[in-house]
Amino acid sequence: MYEQEFKETIQLIKKQDEWRSRTINLIASENVMSKTARAMAGSDFAHRYAEGHPGERYYRGTSFIDEIESQLKANLKILFNCNHTEVRPISGTNANEAVFSKFVKREDVVMVNSTPSGGHISHHRLGSLGKFTQNLIDFPLTKDGYHIDIEKTKFLIKSAKPKLIVLGKSLFLFPDPVQELSDLCNENNIKLIYDGAHVLGLIAGKRFQDPLREGACLITASTHKTFFGSQRGLILSNMDPDNWRKIDRGAFPGSSSNHHLDTLAQLALCTYECMEFGQEYADDVVANARTLAEALDRYGVDVEAKEFGFTESHQVAVNVRKFGGGEKVSKSLEINDIILNMNMLPHEPLKNHDHPDGVRIGVQEMTRFGMKKDEMEKIAELMKECVVDHKSVKEEVDRFRRNYQDVKYSYDDTVGKDLK
Numbered sequence: 001m002y003e004q005e006f007k008e009t010i011q012l013i014k015k016q017d018e019w020r021s022r023t024i025n026l027i028a029s030e031n032v033m034s035k036t037a038r039a040m041a042g043s044d045f046a047h048r049y050a051e052g053h054p055g056e057r058y059y060r061g062t063s064f065i066d067e068i069e070s071q072l073k074a075n076l077k078i079l080f081n082c083n084h085t086e087v088r089p090i091s092g093t094n095a096n097e098a099v100f101s102k103f104v105k106r107e108d109v110v111m112v113n114s115t116p117s118g119g120h121i122s123h124h125r126l127g128s129l130g131k132f133t134q135n136l137i138d139f140p141l142t143k144d145g146y147h148i149d150i151e152k153t154k155f156l157i158k159s160a161k162p163k164l165i166v167l168g169k170s171l172f173l174f175p176d177p178v179q180e181l182s183d184l185c186n187e188n189n190i191k192l193i194y195d196g197a198h199v200l201g202l203i204a205g206k207r208f209q210d211p212l213r214e215g216a217c218l219i220t221a222s223t224h225k226t227f228f229g230s231q232r233g234l235i236l237s238n239m240d241p242d243n244w245r246k247i248d249r250g251a252f253p254g255s256s257s258n259h260h261l262d263t264l265a266q267l268a269l270c271t272y273e274c275m276e277f278g279q280e281y282a283d284d285v286v287a288n289a290r291t292l293a294e295a296l297d298r299y300g301v302d303v304e305a306k307e308f309g310f311t312e313s314h315q316v317a318v319n320v321r322k323f324g325g326g327e328k329v330s331k332s333l334e335i336n337d338i339i340l341n342m343n344m345l346p347h348e349p350l351k352n353h354d355h356p357d358g359v360r361i362g363v364q365e366m367t368r369f370g371m372k373k374d375e376m377e378k379i380a381e382l383m384k385e386c387v388v389d390h391k392s393v394k395e396e397v398d399r400f401r402r403n404y405q406d407v408k409y410s411y412d413d414t415v416g417k418d419l420k
């Protein structure tokens with residue numbers, strides 16, 4: 001009875017695959033898996049359950065996932081130089097929820113990055129954190145809007161007495177002041193946590209900041225932005241065993257039951273790729289982001305944070321108010337197969353969220369497809385022709401993108417070949 005609709009859904013999936021292979025994707029929170037890791041989607045693990053920890057499951061039939069999960073945890077400990085890893089949250093928000101549910105009590109004061117200054121929705125009153133307390137206060141920012149004002153924050157910490165501080169964000173151009181705030185947090189028994197979703201791959205590649213060494217008690221993250229995928233969440237820490245036991249309970253049964261074993265197995269593969277290629281990749285990502293920012297600036301586009309060198313991450317923030325705002329600009333780019341998202345900028349009031357001044361650009365995916373500085377110059381030119389000159393660049397985008405189909409920083413050319 002539904003065979004036709006079934007077929008049509010298959011067609012939509014195929015259309016997405018075909019279309020996205022022709023687009024320049026600049027969404028800062030996405031990335032692609034290597035061909036080899038991606039090919040493992042749909043393994044038998046996609047059908048299975050394995051609640052609990054390796055060797056201590058609530059289900060039988062888990063010996064292979066036990067081995068894979070144990071390897072993954074051991075590798076993450078090496079990569080991030082930490083004692084504890086939690087890989088069961090199936091998203092970054094689930095990872096945050098596992099932490100908030102155990103460390104935030106009703107009416108506790110928590111300090112966060114505000115939404116316009118880049119804070120993630122799970123740090124918001126309407127998001128995960130808001131389920132546990134509505135007493136959220138925003139970090140004061142310096143005039144440029146992209147840095148936390150450390151002295152004002154210290155003053156606020158002393159007067160507002162937060163229980164938890166959440167550093168890290170989704171519009172994330174420069175490192176957050178973990179080191180600068182950690183002593184004060186320790187002295188006042190405040191837990192300082194770091195949401196590293198956007199920059200996890202840059203941390204792994206030793207190219208951003210090292211939050212655990214700088215004094216964060218834990219890192220929460222998703223695994224598929226600057227890290228190589230699959231789409232999941234994790235928590236990393238060196239905290240004492242008693243507190244870590246709480247996180248363990250927060251993750252299971254707190255924020256997830258089954259932990260999606262097929263994507264877990266893929267993450268184990270992607271983590272090897274990060275261990276092997278992560279430093280070179282992170283270097284290239286940051287160099288590419290700077291090149292793209294500089295090129296857009298040369299075209300007269302208002303790239304944010306110019307006085308700080310535009311960016312130290314995979315992201316570039318652009319004020320496109322003079323071209324009609326973020327909604328209009330992101331739509332005209334999409335029509336031309338350049339995909340990015342509109343974004344509020346730090347100077348904006350919350351009411352702007354549907355019509356913000358900004359767009360956020362991320363270069364991590366195009367870098368994974370092997371693009372370097374010359375290609376960033378080309379992308380800037382295509383964006384300028386579309387946004388500033390109002391030209392159609394769709395055909396040129398498609399022609400250009402055709403040359404970048406293979407996922408680099410991977411074992412696709414070696415191990416991937418053997419698997420065919």
Ligand code: DSN
Pocket residue numbers: 028029092120121170171
């Ligand atoms: N909201 C996503 C982002 O684009 O940054 C992360 O979950």
